Amino acid sequence: MDLIELKRINKQYENKEKVIEDFDLNIKKGDFTVFLGPSGCGKSTLLRMIAGLEKISAGELLINGELQNDLPPKERNIAMVFQNYALYPHMSVEKNMGFGLKMRGIDKQIIKQKVTDAAKILNLTDYLDKFPGNLSGGQQQRVALGRAIVRESEIYLMDEPLSNLDAKLRAVMREEIVTLHKQMAATTIYVTHDQTEAMTMADRIVILNHGDIQQIGTPKEVYQRPQNMFVASFIGIPPMNLIPLKNHDGKYYLENAELSLKDDLGNQPLVFGIRPEDAFVDNAAPLKMKVTYIEDMGADRYVHGLVNGTKFTLRDGSNNDYQVDQEIGVGFTAQQVSFFDQVSTNRVEANLWK
């Protein structure tokens, strides 16, 4: 039995369209699961329904096999970290962190001990007497995390906890959260629209769009084998290049070049996909790209251009100079190619000969 089971969960606000329809998902104990998707995809709503902050319109939420639908938040053994930290401004850091335990009637001495321990882990020992208003964003976020971890809950829910921090601090906190998760061996559901967070922290990523699951998998799986074109273009910076293939007499053409497929797909209309790092400059190749713009990131250099009007990006490891409007040939690694159905946008299992 899995720790958290969502069975045909629906969410509908009064007289409005369904935000989430018949959502099914099981989450194993100890997993770090990330809900990833663009804003408005329903990921926060799902999290809030698990926390009990949002009513479940239909369906069942089970934790440890027990129905949770009608339990108020305080009766679920869940600790939540909010995007805006949501610290109590009139309480010291110590009181903020201990509030959840106090509400559960835990002995004062024990609360003090647990808060002190958590503060040590989070480097907050010197700030226990301070008030949230006197702390930096990163410190406030640590207090919010501390408030959750002292609870020693079975489940931790995090709603975009790092989105208000600057890039450097985010990288530091990502590592801290993963370390904390491992130390506590707790089950964590983490909501974000930031794929870097998802890729670096998750055991399992659940990619959502319009309230539907697009793909569930490890970071590697969703990156290397995207199940549809949404995932292919959502995951990866820059995203996967997608070019519709032409089909004549049962043969597929990428622009002018014929692609020889191992598999017989009939005349199914296909889209060809390749990641920028699996494409390279090869002036002998039949596929031609017109350079529009070069992006030098320091470690990597991306060459952006148009292949017959469709945007295409490749990562270039050479030191060659390219000019805007220059025409270059594009080669790619045959093993790293993905195919999608043009109509359903779903992945099609097919391989190239070469």
Next chain:
Amino acid sequence: MKKVQKIQGWALFIILLIIGLLMVYPMIWMLVSSVKSANEILNQPLQLIPRSFHFDNFTNALKAAPFMQWLWNSAWTTVVIVFMQLFFSSLIAYALTQFKFMGRNVLFAIILATYMLPSATTYIPSYVILGKMHLINSLIGLVISNLANVFVIFLLRQSFMSVPKGIIEAARSDGASEWTILWQIVVPMNKNAVLNATLIGFITNFNGYLWPSLLLNDTKKQVISVGLNSFSNTQGAFDQTFPIIMAGTTIAVVPLIIVYVILQKYFVQSSKTSSIKG
């Protein structure tokens, strides 16, 4: 440029000083007169500093009327009324801001509509109701008829609206009940509004005149404002009893001044920092 600003500053200071003195002058006059002799008060030309101090005006005033009883009546009814008003208003303001229920806005509109009603129109119905409850000429009646205050509800409701939703939700998932969230999170976060309501409520009720004067008959049951008035009306010749009346007035005002001094920094202070970002 700097010089001009300096002159402007001084000019502003002097204007404000004059206006301030004009406002505080009656109070000073009252304090000074309470220790003057009757003759000196009416002397021409008027003198601000008394030639001799007659502190016995106060003992005479206390002998002439039950000022201490009246003060006590005013004080405890005011404290109880303010406390109860804050209590009930906090409850309804919390419901109006944190719960979603049918007719919430209608309820608030009705509450506000009663605020438009001139208080004089409520005197007769209130009197009849209290009469049926056998609470005429009773301080308990005075307290009960003041349990709800639309202004306090409005003030707290507006202030409670500024509490970020996230904080309420954090408290809920921390395991706090709605009752605990109200008293341990929302009210402390709105300390300024609560103290504002306390101060305004204290002054309004302590100074309340018309309603207590209708409701209370016995001399012993009077509140200070009504007692003071009847005292000055029954003292006969003004020219001789002026110092005693002024001493009585001073006694009546002292508690208000104390409360004001304690709470005035919150009265002025309005904005506060919050720990919510974004």
